[in-house]
Amino acid sequence: MTTKSNKPDPYQALRYREFNVFLLLRFAMVFAWSMQFIVIEWEVYSLTKDPLSLGFIGLMEVIPAILMALFAGHIVDQREKKGMLVKCILGFSVISLGLFLLTWPKFSGGLSKSGVLGLIYFLVFLGGIVRAFLGPTIFSLLSLIIPKKVYPNAATWSSSVWQIGAVMGPALAGFSINWIGVHWSMCLVFGCSILSLIALSQISKKPILNPKIGESISDSLTEGLTFVFKNKTVLGALTLDMVAVLFGGAVALLPVFAQDILKVGSEGFGILRAAPAVGAFITMFVSAYVPLYKNAGKKLLVAIFIFGLSIILFGLSISFWLSVFALFLSGLADGISVVIRQTILQLKTPDHMRGRVGAVNSIFVGSSNELGAFESGLTARLMGAVVSVVFGGSVTLFTVIVTALKSPTFRNLDLQRDMDDHHKLE
Template sequence: MTKKDPYAALRYKEFNTFLLLRFAMVFAWSMQFIVIEWQVYSITKDPLSLGLIGLMEVIPAVSMALFAGHIVDQKEKKGLLLKCILAFSVISFGLFLLTWPAVVQDYATKTILYSIYFLVFLGGLVRAFLGPTIFSFLSLLVPKKVYPNAATWSSSVWQIASVAGPAVAGFSITLIGVHWSMCSVFGCSLFAMLALSQIEKKPIMNPKIGEPVMQSLSEGIKFVFNNKTVLGAITLDMVAVLFGGAVALLPIFAQDILKVGPEGFGFLRAAPAVGAFITMLITAYVPLSKNAGMKLLSAIFAFGICIIVFGLSTIFWVSLLALFLSGVFDGISVVIRQTILQLKTPDHMRGRVSAVNSMFVGSSNELGAFESGLTAKLMGTVTAVVFGGSMTLFVVLTTGIISPTFRKLDLTKDLEEHENQE
């Protein structure tokens, strides 16, 4: 095995441009979500209203995911990505108008709230296509032997944007207000379109162009459910994210429990992503392929512990540290899961497999937000977070006991085979 090059993927110009594009989109999306969370809770003061934001996005994202995966595998990726960015731009501009006092001053609060939910719903439709498109597009920008390294850097950029988006949102709400914060989001989407224009169109890798929709979808689902490694990683991460969705309740912690205002809210929201980003930088040099299954189980178990500590804490720096460490362990989970997907997925099925993954893991973020909002409404905010962390621990322990094969998963040979490809 040749010496690992931690910068292998960065030696390809179009991949670097792709990273800029991904940064702009994730930054815009995460900043927008935070600004809308803050605005909605400020209007309603109802924990369930935060959960509904997630529900409004997850319904279209799940219902359209498989169909979107089929379309992505059948179509040219750059054109699809451009359409996704354009649609996001329209949505962010709509939210910009809805947060403009001069525009909505004569509107009833319910009208504004329902309009926000409607645009979030449309955002869910866009996300159903955006995730599979980006996952498939990445694999066309670098050789197969660089896939694991490209996945690590792509995930790292995602985390950088996830750090910057919430942090900037928290401060911008204070400095320039919700309205101009949304204007910044719209500007980021325009930058993403500019970056995309610098990447050439790529060939369609699917040998079954024109395949009937139902047959195509069936093939994608069968692949995931027949590949126990892929299914195990996706399912485990889905449940952890579903029950560990404490971040959805951060506006409540910031405003009512820790009482740290929008600046503290920005720090709390950014803390998990900071931890995950640091982890991903380290994994560019220290691979996690050996004993990957046990590392994934351990990371998600530690993540659950951190969520419980955060829920019980009433001290700002303890809460911040707990969220930071939750990000560290979540970063390990993301790297291992993305490596599994990149190594185990055939080129012509990347859109569909990514769509199934988004149904399981991506959408569980929003379902987790709804679960957290609902349980907070029913049993109180702190109890809801502790319950979620405890359920995460239960699922990890159960998986480790009943699935010794997954516990013993090792990706070393798979990585060697891909790194030796020319």
């Protein structure tokens, strides 16, 4: 589908009703999950005043997410995707309801501080199990609700919506903590999960495209891992993003910066969290009109390099508004990175392996958010928050430079040929 001027239609994927429903569903889930994570971070740090406690939140979620990811990918490839997604959202709803109750003084008033912390960590751990299945399921469902020829445009919109939800959720969390408190902020999270279930009811059941139904787990996982590690384009994109998220996780320490360094309180915390959202909005609209698939390798390297610089700038800043600008820049660069990576994965992954490739993606990138939170919390405990953030940004820059020098194939990656192959399907 192209416009009359034969230029790519930036709204191509949006002309499919189920895809619009999918975007609403994905935004609601990402928004709720990321908002919940920040609300709990604030609550835990307020209880402990220990940056390492923030790291433990990430660790509690990432352990089951990594351990279950490959098994989850196998299950997703074997099952009907809408039914799997219903189970995932129901699981998240139960967890968010539990956290809502734990932050209610009338419910948790009889519990000790350590008891509340233990239950929070337990629910976060259960959330990691749910997330192991959620990522591969959503990645697989996307390819079933639109034609192949629309994949690149759909990947742009889907990854942009993901990015916006991932930064708007925490941004609203910062403001809502100030306006209505932690307890009612968790109520908003629960409401978003219900909205997701309502949206999902508008998507029909989809066929199972896997020709190897009943395949053993070992054979299935071997095939998925072999594909990822032999496909240098997919592996390179995943690795770069993993390093950026793992070592550039300055946002995990925002409660520390807001409360103890910049001293701007929960309202300033909300502004800091909102800054990347502005960058994500810009990324969404620009990438819809200016496709990022040409010279994708160079663009991805530049985007992650700018991301690393912005993290270093944030760590060194003692000015609130300079810190806001640095986070805005990080959201802009990270948004470009996410769009390119998702386009690569959608174009390069066979239909019957989407669950397993989505699972590997969740290990490399999704789970590294929580590992990054733990890394940031641990290094902040050992060397201070500022040094921790600057160190993480520097590692990101080093990785980009090494990749650019050592991998000319990835540096020169251009997805134009893949785009041409998909347009032939029209």
